[in-house]
Amino acid sequence: MQPISVAHGDGIGPEIMEATLQILKAAGAKVKWEPIEMGEKEYLAGNSSGIGKEAWESIRRNKVVLKAPMTTPQGGGYKSLNVTLRKSLGLFANVRPCKSFHPFVPTKHPAMDLVVIRENEEDLYAGIEHQQTDEVVQCLKLITRPGCERIVRYAFEYARLYQRKKISCFTKDNIMKLTDGLFHRVFKEIAAEYPDIQAENWIIDIGAARLSDTPEIFDVLVMPNLYGDVVSDITAQLSGSVGLAGSANIGEKCALFEAIHGSAPPLAGKDLANPSGLLRAAVMMLNHIGQSEVAETITNAWSCTLEEGIHTEDIYQAGLSKEKVGTRDFGKAVVERLGKKPATLAEVSYAKEARIHIAPYERKTPGEKTLHGVDLFIDWKGTNPDDLAEKIKDLHASFALKMITNRGVKVWPEGFEETFCTDHWRCRFERTSPNTKTTIGIAELLIHAIQKDIEVIKTENLYAFDGQKGYSLGQGQ
Numbered sequence: 001m002q003p004i005s006v007a008h009g010d011g012i013g014p015e016i017m018e019a020t021l022q023i024l025k026a027a028g029a030k031v032k033w034e035p036i037e038m039g040e041k042e043y044l045a046g047n048s049s050g051i052g053k054e055a056w057e058s059i060r061r062n063k064v065v066l067k068a069p070m071t072t073p074q075g076g077g078y079k080s081l082n083v084t085l086r087k088s089l090g091l092f093a094n095v096r097p098c099k100s101f102h103p104f105v106p107t108k109h110p111a112m113d114l115v116v117i118r119e120n121e122e123d124l125y126a127g128i129e130h131q132q133t134d135e136v137v138q139c140l141k142l143i144t145r146p147g148c149e150r151i152v153r154y155a156f157e158y159a160r161l162y163q164r165k166k167i168s169c170f171t172k173d174n175i176m177k178l179t180d181g182l183f184h185r186v187f188k189e190i191a192a193e194y195p196d197i198q199a200e201n202w203i204i205d206i207g208a209a210r211l212s213d214t215p216e217i218f219d220v221l222v223m224p225n226l227y228g229d230v231v232s233d234i235t236a237q238l239s240g241s242v243g244l245a246g247s248a249n250i251g252e253k254c255a256l257f258e259a260i261h262g263s264a265p266p267l268a269g270k271d272l273a274n275p276s277g278l279l280r281a282a283v284m285m286l287n288h289i290g291q292s293e294v295a296e297t298i299t300n301a302w303s304c305t306l307e308e309g310i311h312t313e314d315i316y317q318a319g320l321s322k323e324k325v326g327t328r329d330f331g332k333a334v335v336e337r338l339g340k341k342p343a344t345l346a347e348v349s350y351a352k353e354a355r356i357h358i359a360p361y362e363r364k365t366p367g368e369k370t371l372h373g374v375d376l377f378i379d380w381k382g383t384n385p386d387d388l389a390e391k392i393k394d395l396h397a398s399f400a401l402k403m404i405t406n407r408g409v410k411v412w413p414e415g416f417e418e419t420f421c422t423d424h425w426r427c428r429f430e431r432t433s434p435n436t437k438t439t440i441g442i443a444e445l446l447i448h449a450i451q452k453d454i455e456v457i458k459t460e461n462l463y464a465f466d467g468q469k470g471y472s473l474g475q476g477q
């Protein structure tokens with residue numbers, strides 16, 4: 001018996017969890033459920049993360065969680081429980097299969113069958129935000145080589161395991177050349193190790209446009225956190241209903257399985273919700289813990305239920321559906337069909353060993369790192385960049401002021417008066433000679449700025465790695 005921590009959730013959570021557990025039990029899943037408390041009750045009891053100490057202990061002991069959706073209470077001060085779980089447990093891969101169940105669930109995309117693999121811990125979700133001036137706030141986008149290698153390799157291993165043919169990487173590296181550029185570069189490096197799988201890269205905007213128009217041309221998709229968050233909701237909706245998709249959050253030590261939708265408070269307690277998303281997440285969980293035969297039995301019975309037109313309200317269509325049922329009766333209908341095989345929808349056969357192991361990251365030999373200068377970020381309420389340049393250009397004899405940008409656009413030297421400027425200025429100083437003592441020089445530069453009443457709100461060192469500049473240049477003319 002595999003022990004599993006089970007969170008019954010809020011809103012429709014307890015109803016869809018009950019239906020799901022009933023099906024797993026009837027199908028013979030060898031699991032021992034350990035209920036844990038998290039979500040709205042915990043938040044309202046004063047726990048800002050929504051997860052209590054006992055719940056953490058259970059999760060860390062069992063390493064596998066089945067979780068129903070949770071309600072985040074209105075108002076500030078509540079941390080996202082999902083982000084906390086993903087980051088604390090190192091759940092780096094978010095896997096969302098989205099498939100059409102045509103003709104039984106109406107969709108404009110009958111041939112769609114894809115899997116979104118989203119990096120789950122990094123990117124703007126590192127949550128490092130600062131207000132720096134009256135007019136400007138910033139959020140750091142952190143992309144790491146270990147993070148990219150792990151998620152991209154996971155995607156290729158997933159494709160092999162599930163006999164998928166192609167992986168599409170979505171990035172915006174034409175603009176974010178360093179961050180998204182690293183993700184894309186790692187994708188190309190790792191793709192070369194998997195010649196049996198076709199690999200392609202799309203700029204996220206056109207990729208997402210094609211995806212929402214012709215999802216059937218995609219197979220497996222891999223992308224950084226924020227893009228994956230948005231794209232995977234779109235693909236779930238394209239398949240017919242958000243109530244149908246499950247997701248897996250996979251880490252090296254732990255895994256968490258849940259429906260992709262939320263707690264749908266207006267449906268709570270009415271026996272109306274579709275339990276399929278959570279059930280399909282539970283099937284992913286069964287595959288993960290090596291009970292693939294039970295997983296197959298459940299998926300085939302669920303497909304029979306759909307085929308026979310036994311539908312919950314969200315997918316019910318007069319003329320196509322046969323019977324409109326509630327959450328409970330949908331669960332019973334699946335139980336009654338355990339052992340049956342679908343006639344039209346594909347019968348599934350899962351790999352016997354579905355756990356993907358990624359070799360631990362091996363740190364590369366560090367490159368030659370040279371400090372070229374510094375960007376001083378300055379809070380300055382003036383409007384003419386020439387005036388600012390005049391104030392700061394002689395701050396240090398060993399550093400030359402090379403440019404000033406505002407919101408990334410070069411405004412000095414030779415800026416355009418048309419460019420809109422805020423009170424947040426990036427002033428780039430580069431060493432005047434390779435012999436400059438750069439580290440101490442930067443500290444002196446900062447002191448000189450403070451002595452002249454210049455408000456430096458942040459500094460960013462300018463490094464080159466093996467001779468390649470590790471910093472962006474100013475945009476514009």
Ligand code: NAD
Pocket residue numbers: 012016068069070071072073082242243258259260261262263264265266267272273274275276277314
């Ligand atoms: P939601 O997913 O709960 O609802 C969106 C729409 O989909 C609603 O019309 C709802 O009725 C419908 N829907 C969702 N699940 C359904 C199901 N199983 N069967 C039939 N219809 C279904 O999104 P929301 O309204 O934006 O969020 C409600 C609450 O859920 C919020 O507190 C939010 O923070 C939380 N939430 C939690 C999770 C999670 O725990 N993983 C995810 C998303 C949202």
